[in-house]
Amino acid sequence: GAVVSQHPSWVICKSGTSVKIECRSLDFQATTMFWYRQFPKQSLMLMATSNEGSKATYEQGVEKDKFLINHASLTLSTLTVTSAHPEDSSFYICSALGALLVMNTEAFFGQGTRLTVV
Amino acid sequence: SQKIEQNSEALNIQEGKTATLTCNYTNYSPAYLQWYRQDPGRGPVFLLLIRENEKEKRKERLKVTFDTTLKQSLFHITASQPADSATYLCAQYNFNKFYFGSGTKLNVKP
Numbered sequence: 148g149a150v151v152s153q154h155p156s157w158v159i160c161k162s163g164t165s166v167k168i169e170c171r172s173l174d175f176q177a178t179t180m181f182w183y184r185q186f187p188k189q190s191l192m193l194m195a196t197s198n199e200g201s202k203a204t205y206e207q208g209v210e211k212d213k214f215l216i217n218h219a220s221l222t223l224s225t226l227t228v229t230s231a232h233p234e235d236s237s238f239y240i241c242s243a244l245g246a247l248l249v250m251n252t253e254a255f256f257g258q259g260t261r262l263t264v265v
Numbered sequence: 266s267q268k269i270e271q272n273s274e275a276l277n278i279q280e281g282k283t284a285t286l287t288c289n290y291t292n293y294s295p296a297y298l299q300w301y302r303q304d305p306g307r308g309p310v311f312l313l314l315i316r317e318n319e320k321e322k323r324k325e326r327l328k329v330t331f332d333t334t335l336k337q338s339l340f341h342i343t344a345s346q347p348a349d350s351a352t353y354l355c356a357q358y359n360f361n362k363f364y365f366g367s368g369t370k371l372n373v374k375p
Contacts, residue, residue: 190367240308256308
């Protein structure tokens with residue numbers, strides 16, 4: 148299956164700093180990428196949907212100025228958590244859809260990033 | 266809005282038995298449903314997709330059914346093994362989004 152690489156797998160940062168998480172589709176062109184947040188023992192919460200070359204669409208309640216998403220190319224999307232606070236500590240996961248995958252529409256997920264803000 | 270519900274938070278079974286997980290949806294019937302496996306600290310991995318016109322689909326020890334009358338999908342793992350222990354998510358793709366259930370944590374005891 149298609150491969151999505153997410154980096155870093157874990158990061159610890161100080162409160163008030165910014166953290167960038169990268170999501171790459173390694174063997175296909177991802178026209179759409181999704182960013183999720185997951186709390187322990189809970190399901191995936193969609194934060195935003197990004198399409199290459201256009202602004203991301205954020206879900207209700209997600210601050211777009213705090214969670215900056217850039218989808219500058221068909222193989223890379225980034226999520227930047229700005230001015231991070233301890234309550235931003237969570238597991239962040241990206242997934243990607245490619246144009247050729249639309250018929251089956253299975254999502255390919257990154258490995259996830261465990262963010263801890265201290 | 267559409268809801269995907271997995272009623273069992275956890276399921277404990279003995280090795281060798283068949284595990285059956287349930288996924289229910291509200292409102293409209295999706296064209297297809299998907300099942301994913303998620304291990305702790307990892308992203309979900311796609312397992313199976315079943316379309317609304319398919320009653321059943323199999324892949325090795327996995328079997329998925331889709332009942333549009335009951336608005337339900339069942340996910341079966343036969344001859345379960347401790348390595349099958351994980352959280353299983355059902356999902357639906359519609360309106361350019363994926364809707365995920367909350368997951369069922371399966372524990373297979375040796």
